[in-house]
Amino acid sequence: MGERKIIEYDFGKVATERMRVNVGPQHPSTHGVLRLEVELEGEIVTEVVPHIGYLHRCFEKYAEEKTYPQVIPYIDRLDYISSMNNEWPYVMGMEKLLGIEVPERVEYIRVIFAELNRIANHQIAVATFGMDAGAFTPFLYFFRDREMILSLFERASGGRLLYNYYWIGGLAADVPPTFKEECLNIVKTVRKTNAEIDNLLIYNKIFIERAANVGILPADVAINYACSGPVLRGSGVPFDLRKSEPYSIYNRFDFNVQVGKGEVGTVGDCWDRNIVRMREMEESCKIIEQAVVQMPDEGNVQEKLPKKIKPAAGEIYCKAENPKGELGFYIVSDGTAKPYRVKCRPTSFVNLSVLPEISKGYMIADLILILGSVDIVLGEVDR
Amino acid sequence: METNFIYSLLGNNLLGYLAVCILPLVFLIVYALVAILGELKIGAFMQDRLGPMRTGPWGTIQPIAEVVKLLQKENITPDAASKFLFNLAPFIIFTAAFAAFAVIPFSPKFVPSGINLGLFYIFAIGSFAVIGIFMGGWASNNKYSLLGAVRSVAQIISYEIPAGMAILSIAALAGTLDMNEIITKQSGWFTNWYIFGGSGSALRILFLPFTFGIFVIYLIASLAETNRTPFDIPEGESEIVAGYHTEYSGMKFAMFFFAEYANMFVVSALLTIMFFGGWNSPFGDFMSGPIWAVVWFLGKSMSFIFLQIWLRWTLPRLRVDQLMYTGWKVLLPISFVCFFAIALLAMLK
Numbered sequence: 001m002g003e004r005k006i007i008e009y010d011f012g013k014v015a016t017e018r019m020r021v022n023v024g025p026q027h028p029s030t031h032g033v034l035r036l037e038v039e040l041e042g043e044i045v046t047e048v049v050p051h052i053g054y055l056h057r058c059f060e061k062y063a064e065e066k067t068y069p070q071v072i073p074y075i076d077r078l079d080y081i082s083s084m085n086n087e088w089p090y091v092m093g094m095e096k097l098l099g100i101e102v103p104e105r106v107e108y109i110r111v112i113f114a115e116l117n118r119i120a121n122h123q124i125a126v127a128t129f130g131m132d133a134g135a136f137t138p139f140l141y142f143f144r145d146r147e148m149i150l151s152l153f154e155r156a157s158g159g160r161l162l163y164n165y166y167w168i169g170g171l172a173a174d175v176p177p178t179f180k181e182e183c184l185n186i187v188k189t190v191r192k193t194n195a196e197i198d199n200l201l202i203y204n205k206i207f208i209e210r211a212a213n214v215g216i217l218p219a220d221v222a223i224n225y226a227c228s229g230p231v232l233r234g235s236g237v238p239f240d241l242r243k244s245e246p247y248s249i250y251n252r253f254d255f256n257v258q259v260g261k262g263e264v265g266t267v268g269d270c271w272d273r274n275i276v277r278m279r280e281m282e283e284s285c286k287i288i289e290q291a292v293v294q295m296p297d298e299g300n301v302q303e304k305l306p307k308k309i310k311p312a313a314g315e316i317y318c319k320a321e322n323p324k325g326e327l328g329f330y331i332v333s334d335g336t337a338k339p340y341r342v343k344c345r346p347t348s349f350v351n352l353s354v355l356p357e358i359s360k361g362y363m364i365a366d367l368i369l370i371l372g373s374v375d376i377v378l379g380e381v382d383r
Numbered sequence: 384m385e386t387n388f389i390y391s392l393l394g395n396n397l398l399g400y401l402a403v404c405i406l407p408l409v410f411l412i413v414y415a416l417v418a419i420l421g422e423l424k425i426g427a428f429m430q431d432r433l434g435p436m437r438t439g440p441w442g443t444i445q446p447i448a449e450v451v452k453l454l455q456k457e458n459i460t461p462d463a464a465s466k467f468l469f470n471l472a473p474f475i476i477f478t479a480a481f482a483a484f485a486v487i488p489f490s491p492k493f494v495p496s497g498i499n500l501g502l503f504y505i506f507a508i509g510s511f512a513v514i515g516i517f518m519g520g521w522a523s524n525n526k527y528s529l530l531g532a533v534r535s536v537a538q539i540i541s542y543e544i545p546a547g548m549a550i551l552s553i554a555a556l557a558g559t560l561d562m563n564e565i566i567t568k569q570s571g572w573f574t575n576w577y578i579f580g581g582s583g584s585a586l587r588i589l590f591l592p593f594t595f596g597i598f599v600i601y602l603i604a605s606l607a608e609t610n611r612t613p614f615d616i617p618e619g620e621s622e623i624v625a626g627y628h629t630e631y632s633g634m635k636f637a638m639f640f641f642a643e644y645a646n647m648f649v650v651s652a653l654l655t656i657m658f659f660g661g662w663n664s665p666f667g668d669f670m671s672g673p674i675w676a677v678v679w680f681l682g683k684s685m686s687f688i689f690l691q692i693w694l695r696w697t698l699p700r701l702r703v704d705q706l707m708y709t710g711w712k713v714l715l716p717i718s719f720v721c722f723f724a725i726a727l728l729a730m731l732k
Contacts, residue, residue, distance in 0.1 A: 021526045028624060043530070043703055134612065134700025140430040200697070206613055207699045364530070365616075365702045 018046065021364075025054050029132050029368050032378030034352075036367070043363045048356045052349075055382040063342035068094060068309045069168055071342060075329075076162040079348065079380040081124055084117040084153070085322045087166035090329045090342075092247065093318030094168045097311040097333060105299035106170050107249045112183060112291050113153070113165070115284040119190055120149045121323035122277040122284075125230075125375040129274050130201050132372035133210050138201045145193050148186050152176075168309060170302030180292045187285045194281055202278060211274060212265030215358045215370035219268065225354040229325025229347060230280065231374055234260040234273030241321035253290050255283045270373035277375075308337050322347050324375055344383060348376040388492040388673070403495050407484040415644045419446040422692050429696045453640075456633035464630065465522040472519030473631065473638035479511035480645035487652050488562045490662055490676040501562035502550055505653060506543075509608065512642070513539050519639075520627035531626025534616050534703055541710040542607035542614075548718035549601035552594075552725040553657045556581050566661030573665035578658040586731055593724035598658045600718045602690075605650035607710070609643065612695040616703050651687035652680075659683050 019040045024030035033054035039047035059078065063071045075090050076083040088110060095102060127142040150160045155176045157165035165172045176182070201207055217227070222235040232239055240257040242250040258279040260272025313335040319328035328345035351374050359370045389406070393399040423445060427434025435442030460466055486501035488494040498504060513536050520532020556577055557565045569576050580587025580594050587594075607614040628639045655661055661683075662676030670679075701709070 019526060021530075043534075130699065134615070135698065137430050137696050140432060144431055201699070204699060206701060209705055210699060210702055363702060363704065365700075 023367075029128075030371065031128060031376060032381075034371075034376070034378055034381070036371070038364065038367065040364060043365075045359055045362055045364055045367050048359050048367065050352060050355060052352075052378075052381050055378045057383065059383040060342055060344065063339055065338065067337045068311070068339060071339065072167065073162065073164045076164060077379055078344065078346065078383060079322065079324065079327070079377045080161055081377055082117045082121040082323045083159075083161065083163050084113045084165060085121075085320065086327060087163070088114055088248075089318045089320040089327055090331070091166045091168050092320065093316045093329050093331050094309075094311070096318060097314060097316050097331060098168070098305075098309070100169055100303055100305070102170055102303060103300050104249075105296045106301050108291050108295035109171060109175055109301070110166060111249060111253075112288055112295070113156070115287045115291075116149050116152070116183070116186065118284045118323040119186075119281050120146050122230075122281050123190075125277050125323075125372075126197070126201075126274060129211075129270075129369070129372040129375075130207070132368050133207055135201055135204075135207065138197050141193055141197065141200075145186075145189050148182075148189060152179075152182050152186065167302065169305045170300070174301045180295070183288055183292050187288055190281060190285055194278060198278070202275065208264050208271060210365075211269065211271035211369060211373070213269050214265075214362060214366045215270045215373060216266050217268040217273075217354060217358045221357060222268070222354065225357065226350050227325065227354055229322065229351070230273050230276040231325065231351045231354070233258060234276045234373075235268035236260050236262075236272075241319060241326060247320060252294065253287045255286050258283060270369050273373040273375075310335065310337050319345065324348055324377070324380075325351060346380045346383060348378075348380040349383075352376050352381055387494060387497065406493075407487075407495055408481070410489075411481065411484065411641070411645055411648070414648060415641055416446040416450070418644050418647065418688055419449065421688070422695075425689065425692045426696050429693075450637065453637040454634055456636075458633040458635060459630075461524060461630050463524040465524070468518050468522035469630075470635070472515045472522060473635045473642075475515030475518065476512050476642045477638045477645070479508055479515060480642040480649065482508045482511070483649045484645070486562055487649070488566060488656065488661060489680055490673045491563060491567075492673040493677075494563055497561075497563060499559070499561040499564075502554060502560045502565070502653075502657075505649065506547065506550055509646075509649070510539070510543060512646070516627050519631070523627070523630040525630050527624045528627050528629045531629070535610065535627055537703075538610075538614065538616060538706060538710075539608055541707060542604040542714075545600050545710065545714040545718040546604035546608060548715075548722050549597045549604065550657070552597045552722045553577055555722070555726050555729045558729070562656055562661070566656060566663060569660040570663050572667050573660065576658060576660040576663075580728060581732075587728060590724055590728045593721045593728075594658075596717060597721040597725065598654075600714050600721065601657070602654065603709075603714060605654065606691065606694065607706070609646040609650055609691075611647065611691050613698040613701050614706060615695075615700060616706055647688055647691055648684060651684040651691070654687050655680060655683040 021038045021040055023036040023038050025033040025035045030036065035051040035054065037049040037051060038045055057077070059074050062074055066074070072087055072090065075086045078086050123142040123146050127139040130138045153163060154160045157163040157172060217231065217235050219235040219237050222232050222237065228239070236259050238257045238259050241247065243257050258276050260267050260276055262269070262272060263275065265271055311333040313333055315330070315332045317328055317330045319326050325347035326345065327347050330341070330343040330345070331339055332341040334340040355371060355374060359367045362370065387403065389402050390399050393402060420443065423434045424442070435445035438444040438448045460469055483505050485496045486494065486498060486504050516535045517532045520528040520535070553565065554560055557568050559565060569581060571582060575582040578594055578598050580590050628636060631639060662680040664671040664675060664679055
């Protein structure tokens with residue numbers, strides 16, 4: 001019997017072959033035509049490289065060839081989940097450039113529709129996030145409710161997804177006569193469903209296990225990457241343009257800025273980003289309830305404007321709080337009927353840039369969840 | 384005891400053997416159609432929608448339409464795939480699932496093959512499917528398939544151990560592995576079922592947590608073994624597209640599909656046999672007899688199928704490391720504790 005030899009073996013250093021997997025552009029859960037080049041070691045993600053551009057539609061170049069009102073339908077197609085919100089910063093900027101005031105009734109209708117669209121957007125975000133985690137049923141519950149919002153939009157604007165409703169100096173058409181009751185009805189349904197989803201999905205043990213402590217985005221990293229919206233607020237930074245730089249009439253309403261608190265995990269994890277969206281739906285409901293009460297019953301919905309809109313030469317940057325974050329348009333006018341330049345500050349594009357940072361070292365199933373929690377729309381990423 | 388009415392009807396000849404083989408296959412096909420429709424309609428009901436409504440009255444022909452669609456589809460074999468293994472895999476999986484039907488006692492008068500090692504046989508043949516899954520996943524030459532296959536093998540192997548402990552507990556209680564005998568020992572009122580500790584001494588009340596616990600463990604393990612939600616990680620749609628059967632189409636895909644439904648029935652039947660008295664009536668002699676036995680057996684099994692569908696439309700999916708954690712660190716120790724307690728109960732009887 002010889003001496004026993006102790007073999008030191010570090011299993012962390014066992015060389016395994018890394019696998020490069022393409023997630024997308026055709027994949028069930030990349031939320032559009034996003035291609036992620038993922039390097040895997042077993043199930044662990046070691047590197048993520050997003051490849052974008054599959055949906056590039058030359059929005060900014062098109063805008064230079066169109067007259068000012070003709071740009072609005074193209075803006076609808078950026079973040080097609082929340083078209084109402086997209087139009088707002090552009091028309092608001094144009095109104096500032098032209099130096100016109102919109103009627104008060106218009107402001108209220110804009111606020112209500114923007115908040116309704118925020119609810120619709122967050123419903124899709126939470127629904128698809130749940131679906132990425134494997135829960136299919138909440139997805140359909142949300143879509144059932146979203147239908148009510150869409151049909152209200154349809155009756156006001158004629159479109160169900162792309163509205164072209166916020167016009168420079170007002171709105172395309174007045175709201176239907178039963179507008180207020182329908183809004184309150186939607187608010188009631190949204191609250192009821194959200195309570196149900198809280199039980200079914202948000203506080204489900206498996207869901208918490210999956211989403212908590214995954215994809216942690218520290219506040220300083222979020223700020224460095226210029227993240228905004230629920231992605232930033234999920235990391236605990238109470239930054240909301242509606243509150244910090246109130247535009248339109250948002251200073252008249254009483255609502256809170258929801259931030260991630262690390263309720264079940266760490267501040268800034270997927271669960272926090274998701275819960276911020278859930279709670280923001282409730283805040284939107286509050287705003288809608290207040291706006292419906294304050295809104296004047298009668299009034300003009302479109303300011304008189306010259307047939308050809310020709311702002312004086314100048315430039316403006318106008319931003320608004322989109323459901324996904326800060327959306328801004330930098331408009332340069334050279335005094336003609338067509339903009340010299342329309343530069344878009346896309347929310348999803350900026351938020352997506354943080355993905356490689358926060359998904360390293362997690363498993364491939366987590367990567368999908370992290371992508372879902374960032375909530376991107378490829379129409380806006382690629383423009 | 385004569386356990387096969389077909390042999391007494393047709394005699395022990397080739398015709399009899401053939402009939403015994405075909406009957407479960409016919410049952411499997413009919414059951415699969417019903418289960419597919421059930422999956423569609425129950426899912427629709429839970430999600431506040433209608434489900435299929437156009438094909439036939441209330442959409443009842445939908446499963447047939449789907450099978451016909453799959454039959455018509457082109458069978459694609461990827462160029463880079465290992466062709467022989469790729470084409471063989473679905474048949475292995477289906478054979479494994481169907482072979483389990485050989486020992487399932489549908490009624491005291493009909494067990495296709497009344498061998499006295501029924502439980503052991505099902506357990507053994509169930510492990511066989513892993514080979515097919517891995518074969519299909521690896522031969523596809525697709526990274527998603529490979530990931531799915533690796534996950535599936537890891538999952539099924541880990542969950543076979545708690546499932547095996549559950550089967551062992553029942554074997555200890557019954558003192559036999561013969562399915563029909565296990566069921567016969569649970570005859571009488573429903574309090575004699577093994578989930579309530581089986582017939583005999585009043586002491587079994589004390590062991591109720593353990594018998595019930597081992598039932599829950601087997602239920603969870605069986606969900607994992609059939610790749611159903613919340614353990615549908617090998618085919619986790621949102622991550623790895625369709626897992627090990629990503630590259631399959633047409634009839635070969637249908638084979639995987641049928642195998643999944645067949646496996647669902649096998650585990651439901653096992654749950655029924657091991658814990659809920661198999662074909663026994665819950666109320667003593669009330670509605671008992673070979674014909675009623677079939678009704679009771681299918682009724683109980685279908686309830687478990689319903690449970691699986693219900694869970695599928697309710698729960699999110701676990702992650703692969705959480706699955707392993709649950710299997711090895713939660714279910715396995717508990718199943719050992721339950722097994723020892725049940726063994727004690729079996730000794731005390």
